[in-house]
Amino acid sequence: MPTTTPRRLAAALAAAALGLTAACTAGGGGDQSGSGPDAGEKQTIEVWHGWSAAHEVKAFESAAAGFHKAHPNITVKLVKDQTDERISNAIRGGNPPDVVSSFTTDSVGQWCQSGAWQDLNPYVSKSKLDLNQFPKVVQEYTRYKGRRCAMPLLADTYGLYYNKALMKGEQPPKTFTELTALAKKLTKRDPDGTIRVAGFLPSVQYYEHQAQHLASQWGAKWLTPAGKANFAGDPAFRAYLQWNKSLIDWYGYNNVKKFLRSIGQEFESSNPFEKGQVAMAVDGEWRTKFMQEEAPNVDYGTAPAPVPDGQQARYGGGFVIGTVIGIPRGAKHAQAAWEFVRYLTTDTTSLVTFANALGNVPTTITSLGSPQLALPPQFQTFLQVFKNPNSFTTPPTPNGNDYVVKFQQFVQDQWEPGKVSDLDQALKDLDGKVDESLKLAGG
Structure with a gap:
């Protein structure tokens, strides 16, 4: 784009x-x-x-x-x-x-x-x-x-960017377990928890870490073969959400919010990856051009985005x-x-x-x-x-990506802040909302 x-x-x-x-x-x-x-x-x-x-x-x-x-x-x-x-x-x-x-x-x-x-x-x-x-x-x-x-x-096309200086010889992670461990190792914080350097920020509010891009790495099937919402039916969504919340809780939700408020714009030289405030990030290929023009002295590498444990055969694909x-x-x-x-x-x-x-x-x-x-x-x-034959996209529907928007809003407004007490029921409710919208659109 x-x-x-x-x-x-x-x-x-x-x-x-x-x-x-x-x-x-x-x-x-x-x-x-x-x-x-x-x-x-x-x-x-x-x-x-x-x-x-x-x-x-x-x-x-x-x-x-x-x-x-x-x-x-x-x-x-x-x-x-x-x-x-x-x-x-x-x-x-x-x-x-x-x-x-x-x-x-x-x-x-x-x-x-x-x-x-x-x-x-x-x-x-x-x-x-x-x-x-x-x-x-x-x-x-x-x-x-x-x-x-x-x-x-x-x-x-999306992949993983990593700052070589911050990585200090570490290899880019191939699984989310490796990514999580490395994110914690590379993170630098003040005594009060304020994040100075984030190893990897899992929040859907961080630029291209939208749910559409990261949940898909779990092989999530957004719609059933009949074209209905599949959030409650596909365990990949639960696995993604649990990983997301676990790492956010490790940082502390308030610390994540504070960090997000402090960082620059995605498409300006103040982007935190370009400034060395983020060690690893999932981003699109266009970032290479931004790095050339705005951060030519940053030594960085790229790799495919990680996949869950047990799905290593899918590594190499991406959104x-x-x-x-x-x-x-x-x-x-x-x-x-x-x-x-x-x-x-x-x-x-x-x-x-x-x-x-x-x-x-x-x-x-x-x-x-x-x-x-x-x-x-x-x-x-x-x-x-x-x-790569394992690359993927989200399926088209008669009402655009409404189902993606609704899931993104759920993760951002309810899941990450810790407002969901019953995840199974919340995902069923979300399925119902998406299906109703699809029905109104003729889906």
């Missing part, structure tokens, strides 16, 4: 998107791949994307220029800094652009089910596009119930999510739009240009191995995690 959109706001953006479902439910079914002028005719397509920083916009412009060189009859008009809400409003109003891009996969379920974003299966079939050039996890988060309404355009691109219902130049989407998501030069400029993971297997990738050595971890 782009550096100008904080990933910690993804949950809030997805929650806001819940209100967009009704705006995108009317019509839109069927094969629209033959609508509009033939791709070989002279025409101009309009493309909306969310990037806004100068270097990000320049990267997109370079990719569009490469497409125009290959398709000189198609001129591309780029419109930057567009949000999911603006996209959905344009579709609802019957005046959408030809191509749309979103930073989050959270709305894919909504867009696919409602037809707000066209089903791309007919386009894929006609162009004989081989989807196996994308890793399995990418294929999963760009479709919903067999309907592929999006294509992948760059990815965010994956990414930017998606598609063709909205009512696009006036659908055939030319598909040529642009196909080029942008499969052309190795284009993907590598994007990856180099934004510090994100390119999304085809060929681009992952391109010698033109010019990224820090620590970035290699994320390329390997992305390709």
Whole structure:
């Protein structure tokens, strides 16, 4: 995802998107791949994307220029800094652009089910596009119930960052038991318990340590095969919560809150990992670019995030999510739009240009191995995690990631502060709330 959109706001953006479902439910079914002028005719397509920083916009412009060189009859008009809400409003109003891009996969379920974003299966079939050039996890988060309404355009992959100076020769942990022991060993505190250096902060309020990212390391199945909430049914959630609370209690909840209030912003040089206030942290691949620019003197390494004891065979995988691109219902130049989407998501030069400029993971297997990738050595971890068959994502639903938001709120507001007396009942209650929301959304 782009550096100008904080990933910690993804949950809030997805929650806001819940209100967009009704705006995108009317019509839109069927094969629209033959609508509009033939791709070989002279025409101009309009493309909306969310990037806004100068270097990000320049990267997109370079990719569009490469497409125009290959398709000189198609001129591309780029419109930057567009949000999911603006996209959905344009579709609802019957005046959408030809191509749309979103930073989050959270709305894919909504867009696919409602037809707000066209089903791309007919386009894929006609162009004989081989989807196996994308890793399995990418294929999963760009479709919903067999309907592929999006294509992948760059990815965010999560792993473990560690400060080598603070580690003092220790190797990065591979299990959560090892992580916990090392976190305690590396933590430095004042006599009153105030945390000066945190070995590892388990709280979901710490940047990318959101429940979505860490609970998934336990192999948690967020939904049942029938599409219902699975918090009470999957013991992985209980195991994650018990680990989370145990380490928070070791620090002391009030000390954790105090530390969280004292640290800087995630996407500024005051980030505590960049300042040596945190020894280990789970974060996305984009942090390598921030380290280059904001903390070049910090000696750090990267590794896959840990897994629970007994699940060592899954080590090497990690949480994956990414930017998606598609063709909205009512696009006036659908055939030319598909040529642009196909080029942008499969052309190795284009993907590598994007990856180099934004510090994100390119999304085809060929681009992952391109010698033109010019990224820090620590970035290699994320390329390997992305390709690992044990990597995973959270499943799409017709109301976005509402189930993730509700679990995050539960952990933050009830579990970590110690307000839950009966965890089994609390998880059953949470299942009920999620299922009710899914039912209202048509799930």
